[in-house]
Amino acid sequence: MSDSVSLRGRRWFEALAGDAPLLPGGPASVLAADVPLGGEAVRAIAVVPDPHNRFPRARSGEIGLDEGWAIAARVREAAAVPGRPVLAIVDVPSQAYGRTEELLGLYLACAAAVDAYASARLDGHPVVALVVGNALSGAFLAHGYQANRVLALDDPGVSIHAMGKAAAARVTRRSVADLERLGETILPLAYDVRSFARLGLLHELISGVDADAPTAADVARVRERLAAAIADARRGPPDLAGRLASEDARRNRAASIRVREQLAREWN
Amino acid sequence: MEIIELRFPGDRPIARRAHVGVVGSGDLEVLLSPAGETTVTIRTSVDGFGPTWQATLARFFARHPVAARVEINDAGATPGVVSLRLAQALEGDAGMTSAATLLNRRSFVEMNARERARALLDAGSFRELLGPFEHVESPWLAPQGIVPQSDDGVVVARGAIDGVPAVVLAIEGAFQGGSTGEVSGAKIAGSLERALADAEAGRPIRPVLVFETGGVRLQEANLGLAAMAEIHAALVALRRHVPVVGVIAGLVGCFGGMSITAGLASRLIMTRQGRLGLNGPEVIEQNAGIAELDSRDQALIWSLTGGEVRTVTGLADTLVADDADALAAAVRAAFANGAPGPASSARIDFWRARLARLPEPATGAALASLWSGDRT
Structure with a gap:
C-alpha cells in the first residue's frame, strides 16, 4: 500500500498555502501554515513522506509517533486563537506498522491527534478535512475524520477506507480482485470515493479538478469550497450529528440511526 | 452460510x-x-x-x-x-x-461480555439495552455468508456503580474477534452520546468500556471506521464532564481503531493478560515482514503491549489480577477518585519529551528503565 510514495498531500498543501510561510519546528513529515482563506487565517496541516524520518516505518507519509504528536501540537496551537479554523489536508496511506511504534504507544499518539481535533471542534473551531489522496484506516481516524465537514476530490486516486486494499486482502485472506468484486455489492466495502459518498459521511465531493496537478483555477475553486464549508460548519452544531442526517445516510446507514433511536427509548 | x-x-x-x-x-x-x-x-x-x-x-x-x-x-x-x-x-x-456457574468462575478474562458487564455493576442492577431478543444485528454479514449474532457482539448494560447510574459497554471478543461493525459501533457511540446528554443535563453517569477487540470489522469496513470516529467524538465530549473508565482484560486485547478509544479514556485498567496496541501483531507481520515482528512469539508480544509494561511505563493506570471482584473494585476506585488530571492524550509536551530519546534495544524492559522516574 505504501509501495509508491504519494506527492499529492504536499502538492495540495503548497498550492493552498501559497505564500504563507511554513511554520518552523518540524518534524519534516508534518507541514503546517496559517493560510489566508475567506478573509481569515486557517491553520492548514498535512502529513507528507519524509525519507529521512527517524522512524523507518513512517517514511512514506504514514502516521507514526512523531506525526501523531505533532498534529496534536499544531492543532492545539491553532486552537489557542479563538474561532480559528483548522484544515486537515489528507493523503495518508496508513498508520506506521512497526514494533518500536507499538512499544512506544502509537495508539496514544493517534489518540492525541484525535483528541486535539475533536477538542478544537467542541470549542467552536470549524474543523474541515480535504481528502486529496488516500485516507486509510487509523491514519484517517487520527488526521481528518474528526472534522465537522469532510470534503473529498472526486478522483479515482482518492480512497477513503478502513484498510488499504493490499493489506486488507492479506489480513482477510481474500484476493484483491475478490475485494473489488465484493465492493460492488456491499457498499461499505467499496474503495472508490463515489461509493463512499453514498454512505452520507461526506459534506461535499468536489468534481472537475486535477488532483495530481491542480491548475490555478482548480486551486481557486477548492479554496472557495473550503471557505464555504468553514462557514457552514460555523452554522451547525460542534458534533458529528450531520453525518447521520442526509438522505444517503438514512438509506445506507439505517442501522446506525435505528440503534440510536432504540437506545434513546430504552435508556431510562 | x-x-x-x-x-x-x-x-x-x-x-x-x-x-x-x-x-x-x-x-x-x-x-x-x-x-x-x-x-x-x-x-x-x-x-x-x-x-x-x-x-x-x-x-x-x-x-x-x-x-x-x-x-x-x-x-x-x-x-x-x-x-x-x-x-x-x-x-x-x-x-x-447462570449465577451458579458464576460462583465457580471468578476469572474475569474467562467471562463473556454479558457476565463481565454484570460483574462490574452493583448486584441486581444489570439491565440490558438492545439485548439479543431485540434482534438488532448486523445487516451486512448474512449477505456475505457470515452468521450474524443477535447482539452484534456488544452488550449495553445500564445499572449502578456504587449506587450511581452507570452504563457498561462490553465487547464480546469471541464474536468476529470483537470487531466494530455498523451496529456494534453504533451501540457504543450511541450509548456514549446518551451518557453525554445525561452529563450535560447534570444527571450523574458512570461510563465504563470493556475492550476486547481487534478493531474495525473488515467485512463492514467503512461503516466500522465511521462508527469508530463517532465513538472517539462522543468520548472526547463526554470526558469533559465525567471520567470514562476503560478495562482491557484479555484474551483478544484491544487493537486497531479501538486502541485509540482506549487512549482517550480517562483511566485505563488492565490485567497481565490484556494487550493494548494500534496494530495487532499479525497485521504488523503481514505488512512489515517477520523481521519487524514475529507474531507467533507470544512472550515478545506481551513484553511490548501487555498490561504489565503498559502500566509500568504509565501508558495504562492500574494493573489488576484476573479476578472479577478485583476488576470491579478497580473500576469503583477509578470513579471514587473523582476527576483525573489532564488526559494522557492531551499531555503533549510530556509525551514528546519522553519520545526525544528512544530505548536501546526496543524492548519493554529498556523502555521501563528509560521512562522510570519522570512521572508527574
Whole structure:
C-alpha cells in the first residue's frame, strides 16, 4: 500500500498555502501554515513522506509517533486563537506498522491527534478535512475524520477506507480482485470515493479538478469550497450529528440511526 | 452460510426467554422464547449438515418436549456442544440462572461480555439495552455468508456503580474477534452520546468500556471506521464532564481503531493478560515482514503491549489480577477518585519529551528503565 510514495498531500498543501510561510519546528513529515482563506487565517496541516524520518516505518507519509504528536501540537496551537479554523489536508496511506511504534504507544499518539481535533471542534473551531489522496484506516481516524465537514476530490486516486486494499486482502485472506468484486455489492466495502459518498459521511465531493496537478483555477475553486464549508460548519452544531442526517445516510446507514433511536427509548 | 428451518412436537411451554452462547469458533448462540409449538431456525456457517441438525435436535426435543421458539446462530459447533447449549438455555428457565456457574468462575478474562458487564455493576442492577431478543444485528454479514449474532457482539448494560447510574459497554471478543461493525459501533457511540446528554443535563453517569477487540470489522469496513470516529467524538465530549473508565482484560486485547478509544479514556485498567496496541501483531507481520515482528512469539508480544509494561511505563493506570471482584473494585476506585488530571492524550509536551530519546534495544524492559522516574 505504501509501495509508491504519494506527492499529492504536499502538492495540495503548497498550492493552498501559497505564500504563507511554513511554520518552523518540524518534524519534516508534518507541514503546517496559517493560510489566508475567506478573509481569515486557517491553520492548514498535512502529513507528507519524509525519507529521512527517524522512524523507518513512517517514511512514506504514514502516521507514526512523531506525526501523531505533532498534529496534536499544531492543532492545539491553532486552537489557542479563538474561532480559528483548522484544515486537515489528507493523503495518508496508513498508520506506521512497526514494533518500536507499538512499544512506544502509537495508539496514544493517534489518540492525541484525535483528541486535539475533536477538542478544537467542541470549542467552536470549524474543523474541515480535504481528502486529496488516500485516507486509510487509523491514519484517517487520527488526521481528518474528526472534522465537522469532510470534503473529498472526486478522483479515482482518492480512497477513503478502513484498510488499504493490499493489506486488507492479506489480513482477510481474500484476493484483491475478490475485494473489488465484493465492493460492488456491499457498499461499505467499496474503495472508490463515489461509493463512499453514498454512505452520507461526506459534506461535499468536489468534481472537475486535477488532483495530481491542480491548475490555478482548480486551486481557486477548492479554496472557495473550503471557505464555504468553514462557514457552514460555523452554522451547525460542534458534533458529528450531520453525518447521520442526509438522505444517503438514512438509506445506507439505517442501522446506525435505528440503534440510536432504540437506545434513546430504552435508556431510562 | 446455510439456513435450516425445523419443527418439533412439544407441549410444555417454557416460562421465560433465555439466551446462551456466542457465535464464536466451535460455539453457537441459542435464543429461546415462549411459543405454542417448537420451531427452530438455524443459521450455520457450515453447509450440508441438515440431517445432523435434524437428528441432534430431534433427540434433544424428544427428551425435553418443550414448546418454544428456538433461534440458533452457529459457528461450527459439534452436536455435543449444541445439546449442551440447549440444556443450558432450558436450565435458566428452571430458575437456575447462570449465577451458579458464576460462583465457580471468578476469572474475569474467562467471562463473556454479558457476565463481565454484570460483574462490574452493583448486584441486581444489570439491565440490558438492545439485548439479543431485540434482534438488532448486523445487516451486512448474512449477505456475505457470515452468521450474524443477535447482539452484534456488544452488550449495553445500564445499572449502578456504587449506587450511581452507570452504563457498561462490553465487547464480546469471541464474536468476529470483537470487531466494530455498523451496529456494534453504533451501540457504543450511541450509548456514549446518551451518557453525554445525561452529563450535560447534570444527571450523574458512570461510563465504563470493556475492550476486547481487534478493531474495525473488515467485512463492514467503512461503516466500522465511521462508527469508530463517532465513538472517539462522543468520548472526547463526554470526558469533559465525567471520567470514562476503560478495562482491557484479555484474551483478544484491544487493537486497531479501538486502541485509540482506549487512549482517550480517562483511566485505563488492565490485567497481565490484556494487550493494548494500534496494530495487532499479525497485521504488523503481514505488512512489515517477520523481521519487524514475529507474531507467533507470544512472550515478545506481551513484553511490548501487555498490561504489565503498559502500566509500568504509565501508558495504562492500574494493573489488576484476573479476578472479577478485583476488576470491579478497580473500576469503583477509578470513579471514587473523582476527576483525573489532564488526559494522557492531551499531555503533549510530556509525551514528546519522553519520545526525544528512544530505548536501546526496543524492548519493554529498556523502555521501563528509560521512562522510570519522570512521572508527574
